[in-house]
Amino acid sequence: MSRRRILVTSALPYVNAGIHLGYLVEALQTDFWLRFQRLRGHEVRYFCGDDTHGTATMLRAEREGRTPESLLEEMKAAHVADLVGFGVVHDHYGSTHSAANEAFVAEIWSALRAAGCIDEREVTQFYDPEAGIFLADRFVVGGCPRCKSPGQYGDNCEVCGATYEPGDLIDPKSAISGAAPEERSHVHLFVRLEEFHAFLEEWTQAPGRMPPETANWLRGTFLAEPLRDWDVSRPAPYFGFEIPDAPGNYFYVWVDAPIGYIAATREWCDTTGEDLDRWWRDPECEIHHFIGKDIAYFHTLFWPVMLKAAGFQLPKAVHVHGFLTVNGEKMSKRKGTFVLARTYLDHLSPEYLRYYYASKLSSRVDDIDLNFDEFVQKVNADLVGKVVNLASRTARFVKGERLPATYPANRDGGLFAAGAAAGEEIAAAFESLDTSKAMRLVMGLADRANEFVESREPWNLKKDPARAQELLEVCAIALNLFRQITVYLAPVLPRFAEESARLLSLDGGTSWADAARPVEGAIVAKFQHLMERVDPEKVAAMIEASREAAQASEVEAAARGRAGGSGTDAPALAGEPLAPECTIDDFARVDLRVAEILEAKAVPKADKLLELTLSLGGEERRTVFAGIKKAYAPEDLVGRLTVVVANLAPRKMKFGTSEGMVLAAGPGDSELFVLSPDSGAKPGQRIR
RNA sequence: GGCGGUGUAGCUCAGUCGGUUAGAGCGGCGGCUUCAUAAGCCGUAGGUCGGCGGUUCAAGUCCGCCCACCGCUACCA
Numbered sequence: 001m002s003r004r005r006i007l008v009t010s011a012l013p014y015v016n017a018g019i020h021l022g023y024l025v026e027a028l029q030t031d032f033w034l035r036f037q038r039l040r041g042h043e044v045r046y047f048c049g050d051d052t053h054g055t056a057t058m059l060r061a062e063r064e065g066r067t068p069e070s071l072l073e074e075m076k077a078a079h080v081a082d083l084v085g086f087g088v089v090h091d092h093y094g095s096t097h098s099a100a101n102e103a104f105v106a107e108i109w110s111a112l113r114a115a116g117c118i119d120e121r122e123v124t125q126f127y128d129p130e131a132g133i134f135l136a137d138r139f140v141v142g143g144c145p146r147c148k149s150p151g152q153y154g155d156n157c158e159v160c161g162a163t164y165e166p167g168d169l170i171d172p173k174s175a176i177s178g179a180a181p182e183e184r185s186h187v188h189l190f191v192r193l194e195e196f197h198a199f200l201e202e203w204t205q206a207p208g209r210m211p212p213e214t215a216n217w218l219r220g221t222f223l224a225e226p227l228r229d230w231d232v233s234r235p236a237p238y239f240g241f242e243i244p245d246a247p248g249n250y251f252y253v254w255v256d257a258p259i260g261y262i263a264a265t266r267e268w269c270d271t272t273g274e275d276l277d278r279w280w281r282d283p284e285c286e287i288h289h290f291i292g293k294d295i296a297y298f299h300t301l302f303w304p305v306m307l308k309a310a311g312f313q314l315p316k317a318v319h320v321h322g323f324l325t326v327n328g329e330k331m332s333k334r335k336g337t338f339v340l341a342r343t344y345l346d347h348l349s350p351e352y353l354r355y356y357y358a359s360k361l362s363s364r365v366d367d368i369d370l371n372f373d374e375f376v377q378k379v380n381a382d383l384v385g386k387v388v389n390l391a392s393r394t395a396r397f398v399k400g401e402r403l404p405a406t407y408p409a410n411r412d413g414g415l416f417a418a419g420a421a422a423g424e425e426i427a428a429a430f431e432s433l434d435t436s437k438a439m440r441l442v443m444g445l446a447d448r449a450n451e452f453v454e455s456r457e458p459w460n461l462k463k464d465p466a467r468a469q470e471l472l473e474v475c476a477i478a479l480n481l482f483r484q485i486t487v488y489l490a491p492v493l494p495r496f497a498e499e500s501a502r503l504l505s506l507d508g509g510t511s512w513a514d515a516a517r518p519v520e521g522a523i524v525a526k527f528q529h530l531m532e533r534v535d536p537e538k539v540a541a542m543i544e545a546s547r548e549a550a551q552a553s554e555v556e557a558a559a560r561g562r563a564g565g566s567g568t569d570a571p572a573l574a575g576e577p578l579a580p581e582c583t584i585d586d587f588a589r590v591d592l593r594v595a596e597i598l599e600a601k602a603v604p605k606a607d608k609l610l611e612l613t614l615s616l617g618g619e620e621r622r623t624v625f626a627g628i629k630k631a632y633a634p635e636d637l638v639g640r641l642t643v644v645v646a647n648l649a650p651r652k653m654k655f656g657t658s659e660g661m662v663l664a665a666g667p668g669d670s671e672l673f674v675l676s677p678d679s680g681a682k683p684g685q686r687i688r
Numbered sequence: 689g690g691c692g693g694u695g696u697a698g699c700u701c702a703g704u705c706g707g708u709u710a711g712a713g714c715g716g717c718g719g720c721u722u723c724a725u726a727a728g729c730c731g732u733a734g735g736u737c738g739g740c741g742g743u744u745c746a747a748g749u750c751c752g753c754c755c756a757c758c759g760c761u762a763c764c765a
Binding site for chain 2: 219221360362364369380384385386390391437450455457529531
């Protein structure tokens with residue numbers, strides 16, 4: 001096979017968040033693949049960097065009373081350290097907030113201008129007169145126009161799932177200052193994507209370009225109708241790059257984020273003397289992006305359009321992975337399953353997670369689950385019990401001795417040759433990102449090697465000095481099979497592979513082809529522990545530490561006057577600000593009553609609604625629809641006391657009229673917590 | 689409701705162009721071994737391949753319908 005030239009990227013981590021186990025799915029999948037390609041002898045370069053721009057960065061820097069730049073520098077250092085801690089090493093890790101990036105953004109922008117596909121149009125948006133900035137939907141909060149739940153974002157309601165415009169909110173407030181926003185219009189710039197429709201159709205549907213799930217999704221959604229214009233500008237103030245020919249306007253983050261891939265390459269070229277065009281303007285170079293399914297749309301529609309317009313090489317493949325769940329559910333800060341990379345490293349070896357992810361990942365876009373019980377069991381059984389043990393149980397018999405000058409291939413039952421032959425199948429699995437298959441194949445080799453040791457009983461040979469030669473051969477075979485396995489595992493477990501090589505007095509420089517060449521005449525070093533077993537207590541300690549960290553950050557957020565978000569990717573301003581001050585008279589207008597839940601039943605055609613029959617004492621009954629179906633089973637609610645807004649105007653809904661509102665806290669979905677009075681309260685009593 | 693995806697042994701998953709008795713790993717159970725990081729080896733577990741119907745000499749594997757779950761989207765509060 002000829003030597004391929006491959007440029008690899010992982011999605012740019014957002015500067016305002018720490019690296020966590022979810023992002024590591026991507027970073028490690030990328031790392032497995034590129035290390036594999038390097039072992040195969042290809043020329044591979046890996047670029048990434050921080051995604052820095054946007055309102056959130058600007059606001060956080062303001063809040064912390066520092067420049068965005070110092071914030072960026074600190075976060076980048078932390079990100080790089082975390083990734084390096086997991087063995088993920090980039091050729092260059094840049095930032096979207098760089099001169100190089102600004103230059104490429106300008107270049108691509110002028111190409112889009114030249115192509116004549118930029119439009120200008122007025123956009124009316126909420127504006128915070130106190131903070132002096134336009135508010136994205138996420139920065140406007142207010143009452144949901146449909147279910148009246150307070151504190152909802154400007155684009156959709158987390159309680160009832162309604163979608164609407166920020167202007168529809170009841171009593172909208174800026175999430176930044178709490179001020180009442182006003183509507184203002186401003187010119188925005190748009191890219192007319194529809195002109196690229198045919199190109200995108202052809203490009204996205206090309207075989208191997210992206211997983212079939214993703215290609216089908218695009219074909220069935222965006223590409224099925226005319227593409228909408230893409231709003232690429234944001235009015236000042238905005239932390240980002242000013243649009244050169246439209247002063248006062250800034251590029252939307254998703255314009256400059258992917259361009260950061262090119263900018264990182266540029267900076268690398270500047271330090272190494274490499275030629276950028278050899279990587280970004282050469283059809284011989286393969287560009288591979290690794291991304292999560294949530295950002296497939298940016299990488300498969302806008303990104304290729306920008307590249308095409310500016311004459312850059314288009315990606316050969318966009319590799320899409322699913323999300324990470326932990327113990328079968330969405331990562332939860334409250335449960336301690338939202339684990340930062342740093343927290344993991346404080347407790348456990350990165351190799352465990354590398355192997356576990358490798359054993360779970362395939363080329364599918366499926367979500368993968370990190371089940372900690374399975375994690376412990378799998379790592380210990382496969383890596384320690386099967387692989388490490390293979391060396392551990394044989395090396396000591398021949399410590400300090402020299403392996404035969406010729407590998408005794410006629411005495412290994414064809415195992416080494418079979419292992420070498422399996423190399424291409426394993427390689428194909430790595431190539432197609434099917435590392436779970438690769439790991440399965442490798443473990444099969446380890447099984448056969450252990451059977452071999454079992455059948456030859458080197459421990460008995462050891463007892464008979466006359467059979468020393470036979471013992472040496474048996475061990476030479478076992479150690480060579482071990483060596484073969486470590487080569488195949490090297491993309492996933494590079495440190496382990498390197499340390500294993502030392503057992504046979506080999507220095508680094510492993511290549512895939514080494515798996516087909518037996519080691520002959522080498523001195524066997526003293527066996528040293530290559531890997532500790534996973535201690536379940538350390539896993540528990542890590543989860544506990546994550547839970548505590550999450551609580552600490554919530555306290556911190558509360559101290560800033562905001563409740564901490566509990567979502568896995570809550571933006572910095574996830575919480576809602578305190579509502580404006582009210583008087584006791586204002587409060588008295590809301591008549592809160594203790595209510596007993598007499599009946600509760602699921603509304604069949606609604607995802608989120610339960611129909612509750614409440615008693616307010618005596619014969620007073622109320623029917624209330626509550627959006628808590630995902631959090632409560634109806635039977636668990638019957639007989640409970642709760643708190644209801646008793647004088648809320650009745651609301652006609654598709655399924656009936658709701659005559660009140662049951663109070664609950666939490667972000668929504670399954671994370672909802674209905675209020676209960678202390679024991680002793682009676683239905684109908686007023687809450688004041 | 690629409691679109692996409694998924695549904696194979698307790699768990700995690702393989703099953704290539706449809707072809708003979710449906711597989712692996714882990715767990716469980718029984719036995720062996722004791723060199724090895726309480727590791728290893730052997731045996732075993734019998735799952736309506738989500739359901740129904742169709743095409744075919746032959747379907748887990750193709751087609752249709754249905755069900756469940758996940759995602760996106762819509763609608764309804």
